[in-house]
Amino acid sequence: MTLLDVQHLTKSFGGLVANKDISFVVAQGELLGIIGPNGAGKTTLFNSIAGAHPIDSGKVIFDGRDITALKSHQIARLGLTRTFQIYAASGDLTVKENVMVGCFMKTGSRSVAAALADRILQEFEIEHLARSLVGELPIAAQKRVVMATAMGTEPKLLLLDEVAAGLTPHEVDGIIATIRFIHKDLGVTVILIEHVMEMVMNVCHRVLVLDYGEKIAEGQPREVVKDPGVIKAYLGERYAREHTTGTPVRSEFPKP
Amino acid sequence: MEKLKACFDFSDLPRLDLTIAGLVLSALLVFPIFPHSSYAMSTVIQFFMFALYGMGWNTIGGYGGQVDLGLAQYLGIGAYTTAVSMIRWNTPFWVSMPIGVVLAIIWCFVVGYSVFRLKGHYFAIATIAMSLVLKDVFEVWKFVGASRGLEIPSTRFTSPDFLHLVFTNDTYYYCLILAFFVIGLLYINWFRKSRLGFQLRSIKDNEEVARSLGINVQWAKLKTYAVAVTFVSAVGSFHACYVKNIEPEDTMSLDLSILIALMAMLGGAGSLWGPIIGAGILIPLKSYLKEWLGARAGLVGIDVVIYGAIIMFISAVEPRGVWGIVQRVRRRKRA
Numbered sequence: 001m002t003l004l005d006v007q008h009l010t011k012s013f014g015g016l017v018a019n020k021d022i023s024f025v026v027a028q029g030e031l032l033g034i035i036g037p038n039g040a041g042k043t044t045l046f047n048s049i050a051g052a053h054p055i056d057s058g059k060v061i062f063d064g065r066d067i068t069a070l071k072s073h074q075i076a077r078l079g080l081t082r083t084f085q086i087y088a089a090s091g092d093l094t095v096k097e098n099v100m101v102g103c104f105m106k107t108g109s110r111s112v113a114a115a116l117a118d119r120i121l122q123e124f125e126i127e128h129l130a131r132s133l134v135g136e137l138p139i140a141a142q143k144r145v146v147m148a149t150a151m152g153t154e155p156k157l158l159l160l161d162e163v164a165a166g167l168t169p170h171e172v173d174g175i176i177a178t179i180r181f182i183h184k185d186l187g188v189t190v191i192l193i194e195h196v197m198e199m200v201m202n203v204c205h206r207v208l209v210l211d212y213g214e215k216i217a218e219g220q221p222r223e224v225v226k227d228p229g230v231i232k233a234y235l236g237e238r239y240a241r242e243h244t245t246g247t248p249v250r251s252e253f254p255k256p
Numbered sequence: 257m258e259k260l261k262a263c264f265d266f267s268d269l270p271r272l273d274l275t276i277a278g279l280v281l282s283a284l285l286v287f288p289i290f291p292h293s294s295y296a297m298s299t300v301i302q303f304f305m306f307a308l309y310g311m312g313w314n315t316i317g318g319y320g321g322q323v324d325l326g327l328a329q330y331l332g333i334g335a336y337t338t339a340v341s342m343i344r345w346n347t348p349f350w351v352s353m354p355i356g357v358v359l360a361i362i363w364c365f366v367v368g369y370s371v372f373r374l375k376g377h378y379f380a381i382a383t384i385a386m387s388l389v390l391k392d393v394f395e396v397w398k399f400v401g402a403s404r405g406l407e408i409p410s411t412r413f414t415s416p417d418f419l420h421l422v423f424t425n426d427t428y429y430y431c432l433i434l435a436f437f438v439i440g441l442l443y444i445n446w447f448r449k450s451r452l453g454f455q456l457r458s459i460k461d462n463e464e465v466a467r468s469l470g471i472n473v474q475w476a477k478l479k480t481y482a483v484a485v486t487f488v489s490a491v492g493s494f495h496a497c498y499v500k501n502i503e504p505e506d507t508m509s510l511d512l513s514i515l516i517a518l519m520a521m522l523g524g525a526g527s528l529w530g531p532i533i534g535a536g537i538l539i540p541l542k543s544y545l546k547e548w549l550g551a552r553a554g555l556v557g558i559d560v561v562i563y564g565a566i567i568m569f570i571s572a573v574e575p576r577g578v579w580g581i582v583q584r585v586r587r588r589k590r591a
């Protein structure tokens with residue numbers, strides 16, 4: 001079943017076309033990756049889908065409903081939640097309070113929200129941080145809090161914008177486990193934007209490649225990385241060589 | 257029912273806070289029994305009133321981070337509604353106060369609808385502008401006495417008149433405003449842990465993120481604004497009965513709006529105790545400055561200078577005011 005259907009989406013800023021006639025579908029239960037060089041329009045695509053800004057033309061159908069003209073909070077309430085690439089969590093709220101903000105989307109009752117937050121903290125293995133201020137945690141833990149908060153809204157579709165950026169390989173493994181948990185155990189469809197190729201290769205069922213606002217490739221991760229256009233635009237010759245010769249590529253790939 | 261219980265639930269606060277709060281409240285409760293000057297009595301009544309104004313400001317300004325510098329206009333709406341209806345139709349306070357609140361909420365939706373689209377300084381300036389416009393209207397509006405204001409003819413009522421709040425003995429006013437204060441405190445204690453309270457803190461932090469979590473930012477701000485102006489307007493109605501003589505200048509001026517904001521900002525914006533601490537510091541200071549430095553030493557306007565200095569001090573040293581300093585010391589001790 002199709003959960004998200006993006007049709008000919010175009011968004012420009014002044015003369016710059018950040019999303020150019022992009023179409024793709026995401027099936028229920030899928031885990032889709034979006035890759036592309038800096039400034040390719042990946043974050044803009046999330047903004048366009050999630051209603052953060054009006055789009056120039058095209059259509060977004062979510063769960064059988066046209067959400068193109070809806071505002072972002074309305075879209076969130078329909079079950080489409082996104083996280084932000086640059087989001088330094090506030091120093092004001094504790095971890096549990098942050099997660100509760102998410103939980104309050106579905107309930108007005110404080111005790112229900114608190115109970116749900118407790119469960120989510122446990123699932124994300126951050127219950128020991130419940131009373132810490134988010135701003136004081138290391139980045140990896142903050143990212144986990146951001147994902148836990150998003151899960152408080154009990155989404156059907158979760159958009160994750162570079163949750164593994166800036167983490168050590170070990171921390172990336174932790175984030176991968178968390179994403180698998182969200183996807184498999186909680187049954188949430190996920191779209192993730194990522195520069196960390198290891199994550200894309202190991203986690204995603206399917207990958208979409210953007211370059212200069214356009215979709216230049218789409219397919220299984222193993223095939224997409226062999227695509228000459230993708231290698232030229234994004235991965236570079238070195239990645240292709242190392243990848244096909246089996247040399248491990250662990251670290252975040254150098255951004256072109 | 258759950259709401260009512262939550263009002264009385266202070267269990268998330270440190271025991272020390274509650275002990276001190278309990279002691280202060282008990283001291284205030286027994287205060288009228290002991291001999292006191294009328295000057296002290298009026299200062300304590302003012303303390304309660306301004307603590308309540310500050311609590312109202314703290315909802316939108318502290319928890320929500322929308323620095324409003326025009327709240328006095330709602331004080332004026334409450335005060336004038338009560339005064340006008342009492343003078344013209346003998347309306348009891350208990351009727352005119354809720355009517356004032358309703359008028360204040362209607363007006364706050366008009367104001368809020370336009371100003372909440374603005375951010376930061378633009379927002380603050382817009383609230384000032386709206387407030388001054390309303391004050392100007394009252395200055396020329398004959399029906400409400402224009403710039404000379406209104407005087408409630410207290411001789412028309414026999415003290416103690418509990419319907420119209422006309423008392424010759426200030427202790428009655430004291431007990432009443434104390435009751436308001438306790439109700440206000442319990443309400444804020446519920447509010448800060450309610451869904452709206454959480455949504456506001458998320459909005460203060462980052463509106464974009466708040467939206468992505470399903471929060472209707474504009475509506476949440478408007479609802480909170482309605483809460484804030486309810487506090488201010490209700491106490492404004494009380495102000496009319498207590499002072500009995502109101503003018504636009506002392507119910508809707510910019511000075512007053514700033515003073516209201518200062519209660520929470522000095523004490524600690526976005527905290528339960530903040531406005532109370534702020535009022536505890538500023539009201540005695542205000543009386544002192546007006547009475548001694550202003551009247552006797554001839555330093556008219558010195559109070560405004562001092563408020564300005566306080567604002568600069570807060571923004572330079574600790575944006576979360578006195579309570580922020582307390583929290584910081586506590587944190588350091590624990591670490």
Ligand SMILES: Nc1ncnc2c1ncn2[C@@H]1O[C@H](COP(=O)(O)OP(=O)(O)OP(=O)(O)O)[C@@H](O)[C@H]1O
Binds near residue numbers: 041
């Ligand atoms: N609000 C905006 N106003 C003007 N230009 C914008 C805006 N948002 C993005 N852009 C431009 O649109 C282009 C795409 O930006 P976007 O943030 O979507 O890239 P990205 O693929 O997410 O890059 P990165 O990998 O660095 O996160 C960039 O050239 C950017 O400068």
Ligand SMILES: [Mg+2]
Binds near residue numbers: 042043044085
């Ligand atoms: Mg981006």
